Amino acid sequence: MTQLPISHRDRHCGASYSERIRCKDIEMWPLLTLVSPELRSKISLVYTFGQAATEIIFTTLNDNVYCMGTNTSGCLGVGDNVSSLEPRCIDAFSGMKIINIAAGSGPHVLILTDEGEVYSWGHNSYMQLGNGGTAPSLRPSLLTRNIPQKVIQMACGSHHSMVLTVDGEVFAWGYNNCGQIGSGSTSNQGSPRKVTACIGNKRIIHISCGQTASMAVTESGEVYSWGYNGNGQLGVGNNVNQTNPCRIAALQGVVITQVACGYAHALALTDDGQVFGWGANSYGQLGSGNKANTVTPLQVATNAGRVITIAASHYSHSSAALNQNGQVWMWGQLKQQSTPDPKLTLFTNLNSVFSNFSSPPISWKPLLVCSEAEPSVQQSVSSAFNDEATADLKISVDGKLINVHKALLKIRCDYFRRMFQSHWDESSQDVIEINGYSYPVVYSFLRWLYTDHVELPPEDAIGLLDLATSYCESGLKLQCQKQIKEGINEQNAAQLYAAAIKYQAEELQEFCFRFCLNHLTQIVQTESFQLLDKDIMYNFIKESAKKGAFRR
Template sequence: MSLEDWTIFRILPSHVRAKIRLFYVLGANGNEAIFVTDDDDVYGFGTNYSFCLGIGDCGATIEPRKIEVLCKQKLKAISFGASPHVVGITGNGTVYAWGHNAHSQLGTGTQNQTNCPVVVGAGSGHHSGLHSVSRVACGNFHTLALSDGEVYAWGQNSCGQIGSGCLSGQATPRKVTASIGAHKAVDIACSQTSSFAVMENGEIYAWGYNGNGQLGSGNSINQATPGRCIGLENKIVVRVVCGYAHVLALTDQGHLYAWGANTYGQLGNGSKLNASTPVRIASDLGRFTDLAAIHACSISAAITESGKVYMWGQARGQFITTPVETPFESLDDVFANCASPSVTYRAVPTRTNVLKDLVASSFDDSETSDIRFVTFDAPNRPIWCHKSILRIKCLYFHKMFREPWNEVDKNIIEVENYPYTVYHAFLKYLYTEQVSLNTEDALQLLELANAYCEENLTKDCTRLIKQGINHENSAFIYDYALRFEAKDLEEYCYRYMLNHMTDITQSEGFMKLDESTIKAFIFKASQTGIFKT
């Protein structure tokens, strides 16, 4: 996507936009923005309502101003509430908050607004507070944080959204333990006055306001402690997002579920009737890999494994009751062009660097290249590249195109171990930092990435493979991960197989595993207590 798709960034000079690597658009009208530069400096500009820019005063500014306390801290995520209050996570998992605080939603122990970011939960005179936080989520006047599988909450609690069992507000982070104390959480989300957590076993717990059925409990009664969303039995949820008063969930099989308010068709079920229990939607559109919503508006979006982006709900005054395909390439595009207000649902990475675009466009260009790669399965389809770019982008090629390697003077490299599709994807990744392959090819690309010590590509391949795991191939991928010591992928496959034990153990892929692998899997599974009667 282009940074200029967000109206507020059009006022910045091009040389400023070129340095932005991460940005967030917030506020009631999308009139405020915070961004991180390539030098890891953090800036804010816009109307600065309720000190939400964190620049040290309440003044509006067209000129970006530095947020000193966040500079050089590798800011990686931001969430904001309606007031607005803003919460951010730095690279080491420390949480900072600033802005409106009438309901103690900043977690500082007071109700005083702050015009500069402060550490959440820090004791008086101590730079302590929450650490190792991986996610934050803001409702209207309350906040959630996820740290090492534990959910913390603070702020307004008029509807039970803190999950403490009472309706008293909470001025500092408090661990949510009722009902979910024995489980580890993997995701969190907030609608305006409700809270949600996805547990590692795939269950969703919800608490807070329930006037539109958004807690998924089958009724409209508020809950002051977490309760399980019903109707998702035997479904393994991996992600949850919230709109103004509706909820979307994604399962490990790529299925979408929705519930809650539906005035604008934001549930995508073809009607405008609220739903108090999860209903599956878009079942005819294939497997989905990600979804998006934000409590500031009532639009929903999701992307399939084939890269098609769909949206529904309130889009620029239109009410769309079933998912429609868009021409966009990312979920961020939906919020930039169709949401009201036009705000980001996440911290958005961007690249406006002209040189980088030039490098990407030169891939497989026979006119400018000085080397070509020929694979064993496609000898008449060379892949055209540039030695200088490959040396910069990949340590393996940096060594290859130097003495005493034989390839230093060659202009044709024969590839014997990987097919055209895989090697083409690998070389394209070096130019574009983007990859898109089916699961089988992604496995081979993962092997290649490990062989060439390309860590970022390894992570991207693992992400692709996870999205393509199903009952038939999970055992094969698990065995592959074991053989190549891909620990992250191994653990993900193990969890998937554990959650679908009956179907997996009856699959052809499982039957093909060697005896020692099957025994090791069953022994590991037995330690979780899954075979208890």
């Protein structure tokens, strides 16, 4: 039996994560059933929009962009107002990589490219296209020449638009009858204008738009809202419209990472997975268990566990959440029924809630499609993991065996490839031993090689992060960091912070430090903080002081 050393730190690779569905599952949007099987198999990104969900835009693997539907206000971007049940190509985007799509109620459409450029077209009676006029545009036009930095996020209200730049600045334009542009007035805004009042000197990390309201989350976890407030959807404690951003004071004491605006309600997600809601609630869209409106945030969806993503759309009164266990919960107006208590679903993605239960059945956000045959290569490889019938190698950890395939290990892992090439005797070795890591950690590592998925509690993910660092698996390292972020809490935060330092995960270290700083009073009283290495504890206290943690 050969024992594996743990060394080699010379390989770097990238990884990304997105909510995905299989190609066959795009039939949740009926228009796509009319697309030819050949073209459907190439769909990459899909987005359904419009007040009756009768328009759809999708991209393909070869970076073409297609549209179908009623083409209200020329929102398909093909140069005319002609409806079509056949896919039509938007030639302006040929060869461009589209990473996001958003739409208003007119509808007007925004598209974001991987270069950070924004294009707009469609309905424009309220200047929501940002081109300075009010005439509808039948073709895409570049908008970001008026925005000085690369755009990383977009949001559309019913007739206004917002973008977030890489520098954390917010620009808004369009309909402004209630102050939703944040300009201090109620005059419509014909071109992108930086929102400066109250948030001009703050770095924004997230934006969202309701029907006629806007929201932004700062780097420190504060939430600012502005615009229409007739239903209390701004969360500021009254029903008065705000023409400038106003901080939601009731959220002081929690750190918000994401907001989601519905038609007239809003949800906020904290860094430890709690959900708060406020605004209109006649359909139970807050998830509070009743149908009473509230003008200040209250904790909701408490039965959904630790939530990692919240979802709502300015088109509807529906709400949804994804928790860290992969469960999808929904509440609000579902199939025209009021549902104030969050319901657990069998869905695997949030878009399924909106396509199946929302009115209209729009996309919550664009969805990545994984084109595949049945069974796919990925499915076949995944099912082969730890399959004794087909395996030709066993990994021994703590006396337990894991069945694997040498060819796949060589394909997927540079460390195994080098090891097999250098000193592996295939004629005599059918078991290798891995020491220095627990069985759950090694099992999860090998399973990741087969499936690209990590399923471990954050404390065990630390060990997997160590292994990923030792084996130079940068992609696995990123997934471990994601797992740790989604599972961090007051009891384990100090331990995770120390682990991030040990394994030189700088971005994770900053995340854990910020979490500890935001929950400092509770964390310094935990056992994991008391057990910190003295140097780490000293440096943490020093950096916390620099951030103003101990000011009177």
